[in-house]
Amino acid sequence: MSRPQAGIEDKIFDVAVVGYGPTGATLANLLAGQGLQVLVIDREATIYNLPRAVHFDDETMRVFQTVGVADELSRYTCINPGMKFQDSRGRVLLDWPRDQSITSHGWNASYRLHQPDLERLLREQLQNRNNVQELPGCQVEAINENSDHVALGCEDKATSRKLELKSRYVVGCDGANSLVRQFVCDGMKDFGFCERWLVVDLMLERPRPDLGDHSIQFCDPQRPMTYCRSPGRRRRWEITVLDGETDEEISSEKKVWELLSRWITPKDAAIERCAIYTFRSAIARQWHKGRLCIAGDAAHLTPPFMGQGMCTGIRDAANLAWKLSLIIQNGADGSILHTYEKERSPHAQAYIETAIRLGGLINTMDQASALQMANNQKHGNSTIKSIQPKLGASHYLPGLSDKEDHPVGRPFLQVLLNENRMKFDDVVGFVHTLITRRNLKRNLTDCIFVVSAQDYTELNAVLDELNAEAVWVRPDRYIAALANNAEELLTQMQDLLSHSKTSINIDSFNK
Numbered sequence: 001m002s003r004p005q006a007g008i009e010d011k012i013f014d015v016a017v018v019g020y021g022p023t024g025a026t027l028a029n030l031l032a033g034q035g036l037q038v039l040v041i042d043r044e045a046t047i048y049n050l051p052r053a054v055h056f057d058d059e060t061m062r063v064f065q066t067v068g069v070a071d072e073l074s075r076y077t078c079i080n081p082g083m084k085f086q087d088s089r090g091r092v093l094l095d096w097p098r099d100q101s102i103t104s105h106g107w108n109a110s111y112r113l114h115q116p117d118l119e120r121l122l123r124e125q126l127q128n129r130n131n132v133q134e135l136p137g138c139q140v141e142a143i144n145e146n147s148d149h150v151a152l153g154c155e156d157k158a159t160s161r162k163l164e165l166k167s168r169y170v171v172g173c174d175g176a177n178s179l180v181r182q183f184v185c186d187g188m189k190d191f192g193f194c195e196r197w198l199v200v201d202l203m204l205e206r207p208r209p210d211l212g213d214h215s216i217q218f219c220d221p222q223r224p225m226t227y228c229r230s231p232g233r234r235r236r237w238e239i240t241v242l243d244g245e246t247d248e249e250i251s252s253e254k255k256v257w258e259l260l261s262r263w264i265t266p267k268d269a270a271i272e273r274c275a276i277y278t279f280r281s282a283i284a285r286q287w288h289k290g291r292l293c294i295a296g297d298a299a300h301l302t303p304p305f306m307g308q309g310m311c312t313g314i315r316d317a318a319n320l321a322w323k324l325s326l327i328i329q330n331g332a333d334g335s336i337l338h339t340y341e342k343e344r345s346p347h348a349q350a351y352i353e354t355a356i357r358l359g360g361l362i363n364t365m366d367q368a369s370a371l372q373m374a375n376n377q378k379h380g381n382s383t384i385k386s387i388q389p390k391l392g393a394s395h396y397l398p399g400l401s402d403k404e405d406h407p408v409g410r411p412f413l414q415v416l417l418n419e420n421r422m423k424f425d426d427v428v429g430f431v432h433t434l435i436t437r438r439n440l441k442r443n444l445t446d447c448i449f450v451v452s453a454q455d456y457t458e459l460n461a462v463l464d465e466l467n468a469e470a471v472w473v474r475p476d477r478y479i480a481a482l483a484n485n486a487e488e489l490l491t492q493m494q495d496l497l498s499h500s501k502t503s504i505n506i507d508s509f510n511k
């Protein structure tokens with residue numbers, strides 16, 4: 001375990017990430033990959049080992065690709081065929097199949113995982129870097145913002161030693177009960193969903209293929225439950241705790257086996273871990289203030305029915321990382337962090353609202369109207385698709401349009417390039433990319449990487465599909481603008497270009 005190094009209190013880090021869960025570990029990796037001096041602090045000495053995320057999506061895997069853990073992570077995951085919502089008689093009310101082919105993100109649509117496997121890989125990846133200081137077992141207790149840095153009052157829990165650590169920016173990835181959030185805003189907007197659920201992870205001791213690979217939501221108003229197929233021998237049940245039931249009563253081993261007896265008995269499996277959670281739905285009223293930001297569960301809480309809580313935090317990390325880098329490395333004004341909240345908050349809210357609707361279907365007696373609500377359609381049909389909300393408006397999305405099917409504000413296709421079939425994101429890296437039909441006379445600045453369809457002919461089809469001659473793709477892979485030529489696009493990139501260290505003359509580009 002890392003202990004605070006001598007002299008650590010004299011140093012000013014670029015970014016201190018409070019919380020070493022999936023959001024903090026992803027953000028720290030992305031920032032460290034940009035060469036920033038990163039401090040990661042967590043009050044826990046080791047990875048949190050209670051049952052949590054079992055699912056993530058293709059976009060999230062794409063961020064893990066940027067971090068450099070996706071291939072290794074694939075070894076610890078299995079591909080999810082989808083989710084079915086069944087009534088108490090076993091009839092399928094709603095089917096949510098997941099595409100089994102590779103999606104536009106270049107990965108499978110939906111994966112099953114064991115969250116601690118992911119957290120371990122993210123931490124191992126970070127430990128390879130020499131511009132990162134990890135402080136597990138260190139609790140942040142006080143935050144004082146100064147004109148050029150933030151001072152964090154911390155306690156090293158192993159020794160009770162008090163430390164004052166300094167950083168130019170602080171991101172609170174410190175979970176649902178975030179301390180950093182208290183310094184950023186006056187609480188969260190609550191969407192009203194609040195239920196206690198018992199979550200049980202089991203290890204199979206003999207194969208049980210009859211349990212199936214789909215997740216099943218048992219929409220039994222008497223006691224809604226969820227079954228999840230996890231990787232390897234692990235299986236998960238999530239069980240509503242009824243009013244009046246105490247945590248002790250419902251989580252006793254005897255009661256757990258009684259509740260699971262329809263599907264499984266101690267002859268088949270051993271209980272690995274149990275926990276009771278209160279599933280909530282809320283979003284922070286503000287995500288950024290001065291030198292402080294919040295991300296992940298610190299910024300939003302969603303019931304887990306869509307398996308999107310962690311994924312939402314990973315998207316936050318990708319959005320925030322390049323903005324912090326632009327401020328610290330390219331001298332952009334700290335106020336650009338407002339765009340983080342503007343873009344991410346409505347996107348996160350779309351997931352929260354959909355998860356609440358699905359939760360309504362799982363535990364209501366009036367399933368016909370709940371079905372319509374869950375589908376969000378006047379005449380709900382019996383299948384749903386994953387939602388694809390757009391980012392909220394900001395000046396880093398100058399091409400955003402009100403048209404629902406317009407691609408700006410949504411992720412760019414991860415196309416495979418040249419005979420080596422290299423993934424687009426691996427070719428360009430974590431930078432802004434200007435994709436043009438024709439080669440430019442000269443290359444661009446340190447801020448912008450240029451890719452031409454003359455060099456990578458596969459991009460022609462993508463440009464055709466987008467009906468554009470030039471596209472601005474941001475490091476988080478979202479399309480920021482489309483244009484009829486590179487010069488027109490560059491005028492939309494003026495803000496970004498103004499932060500570049502290398503100056504450019506727009507007139508010097510080929511017509």
Ligand SMILES: Cc1cc2nc3c(=O)[nH]c(=O)nc-3n(C[C@H](O)[C@H](O)[C@H](O)COP(=O)(O)OP(=O)(O)OC[C@H]3O[C@@H](n4cnc5c(N)ncnc54)[C@H](O)[C@@H]3O)c2cc1C
Pocket residue numbers: 018019020021022023024041042043044048051052053054055056115138139140141173174175176177178179199277295296297298304306307308309310311312313
């Ligand atoms: C039962 C269940 C099932 C779920 N299923 C899914 C799913 O299938 N898919 C999905 O995407 N999401 C799912 N989620 C949600 C997912 O687990 C969370 O969204 C995710 O863990 C949040 O990550 P985070 O890094 O933002 O916060 P956390 O993982 O909560 O990490 C916060 C960290 O901050 C540290 N910390 C807090 N305060 C301090 C302090 N003052 N000083 C230092 N350190 C501090 C904590 O020790 C902790 O390590 C599920 C959650 C639950 C409970």
